[in-house]
Amino acid sequence: MSTVLDVARLAGVSTATVSRVINTPDSVREKTREKVLLAMEKCNYKYNALARGFATKRSNTIGLIIPTISNSVFAESTLGVQEYADQKNIRVILGNSYYKYSQEENLVKALRESQVDGLIITTTNLKGEILKSLIDEKFPFVLLFSTIKNGPFSAVGIDNYRGGYLATEHLISLGHKRICMVAGNFSMTDRSFHRWHGYKRCLKDNGIPYDKELLVQTDYSLSGGRDSIKKLLSLPSPPTAVFCSNDYIALGAIKGAREAGLTLPKDLSIVGFDDMQTASYMVPALTTIHQPAYEMGQRAAEILLQMTDRQLKPIHDMMETTLVVRESTTRCLV
């Protein structure tokens, strides 16, 4: 594999000039440039970005940590990050934490060893040591799907509390009083916890007593949604509506409710969260809280790449979240 030195010799110039042709072509006389370009061609020169990173202490690579690529909302945000990074000629290394803090720790360590210029993290534990030490060491990072509106670091997210509130309010406006929630495990992320708070508060604001029997925590999975709804439907006084922590759980709940013999949405109204790609193709089409995952990814990348250029004050970007009404919710008939 040929190097700048080979090219330099072949072109009869110095390595510095070759380097200039690569990085600041305008600073080289046209004739010289052509000579060098020709030489590069001749010896099939391939640029070594690793060596460059080593010399400049910048790898032009960022790390992205998400819970799991299998959840399409994270796939969407990942796409947003990638496309923005791509446009700035930055590579993205992806890691899944599987909602496990220890794995998140490993990833941060490995990515920092790889000399990534910054990190975008959808964290599982806001209060862990990881973030603390990143802050202490002034390492550039941005939190994605963050629940935090302030603090000593940049973050992009939505108001999950408000999302939970909106979903519940919609159900109440349809006349529902017996409203349950199938939530993602609070230990896995605090997003689900905030949505639950919004749900609880909305009940209270509308004079509906909170019944803790109507909350089930589960993992963020199809089967989790299915099993949970069955449990809830077998209650002495079963719910007429359910708010699910995400659209996968909702899809599972749809299946579970049908298997329990219900007709949807007549017998049970269902609201999801995320507004994933296929939400409007479900049967019934899913009423859900829209989350601009792709834009959030783009924005996180934008903020991070600004940070790696120059230090700046923490930015907290809370994006708009809206209720999207489709077919899975209807007036309470009881």
Added chain:
Amino acid sequence: MSTVLDVARLAGVSTATVSRVINTPDSVREKTREKVLLAMEKCNYKYNALARGFATKRSNTIGLIIPTISNSVFAESTLGVQEYADQKNIRVILGNSYYKYSQEENLVKALRESQVDGLIITTTNLKGEILKSLIDEKFPFVLLFSTIKNGPFSAVGIDNYRGGYLATEHLISLGHKRICMVAGNFSMTDRSFHRWHGYKRCLKDNGIPYDKELLVQTDYSLSGGRDSIKKLLSLPSPPTAVFCSNDYIALGAIKGAREAGLTLPKDLSIVGFDDMQTASYMVPALTTIHQPAYEMGQRAAEILLQMTDRQLKPIHDMMETTLVVRESTTRCLV
């Protein structure tokens, strides 16, 4: 940021010894090792994998190129690659080609400049220059979702022809004769093309004349499936069954058929391809061709990482694909 040199000085040893403690701890006397470890602790030493890569000419990073992370079948295969790589302490850089060859070219170039140790590619164009030059330069790579059973490079895939045949055979066995196909654009990938060949051949083997009016090409999208099925249903002699190139198209077709006033599966039997995560949760639950995407990703990573250690003969691993019968197909009633 402290380096091996700082650690060495603090511990009163040479940099070589520090390096040994990191890489081959057993080759260092225990007492010395402890001294070094302590020194590392003291100056908060952080290992620089970039510098290592530079010195060893191995980045311990591989590149993964897929059409788009938005398709869950590629998300699954990506997960397989990542988990295998993770286990071997290898990082994965991900890139989306969006089914565009020029983008695939850019990605290969950028990733090679980043000195990845190898590439896993779900290619858009088997016959392009990219693969040729990778072979010429003996650069380690593995094709994923490959349609190729032989050739001078390693590949992991399934028999798409057989998949198409199986799907069609199933429909014929249910008494269908008017069977259409909504295919992914042949120009985007040859996988769809092979599936279509299987479809065509199966029709022939069963004495059903091929009607080119019954083939529609579209992009791999929900709306593509919806629009295409509507076109086909408005034919003078509409189909009673449809084979879709993937599950997204099938999901779109389900929606489109319903919008056209049909009852499923009574009025139209639908077969998909991929068996994505949510296939069994669709309404009706989707009959489809199962593709072991996760395992394929794992296997591709395994092969690639073997290749980066030592040169070896090309491996072609064609995995099993099976028909999964659910609720979206039923006996032809016409």
Added chain:
DNA sequence: TTGTACGCGTTATCAA
């Protein structure tokens, strides 16, 4: 506009 020469942090070779 171009060249010289050093530095980046680690590993590898060879010698002790």
Added chain:
DNA sequence: TTGATAACGCGTACAA
């Protein structure tokens, strides 16, 4: 078992 030192490929002062 350990140490001294060259090498990896590029960027960049500084000098010319």
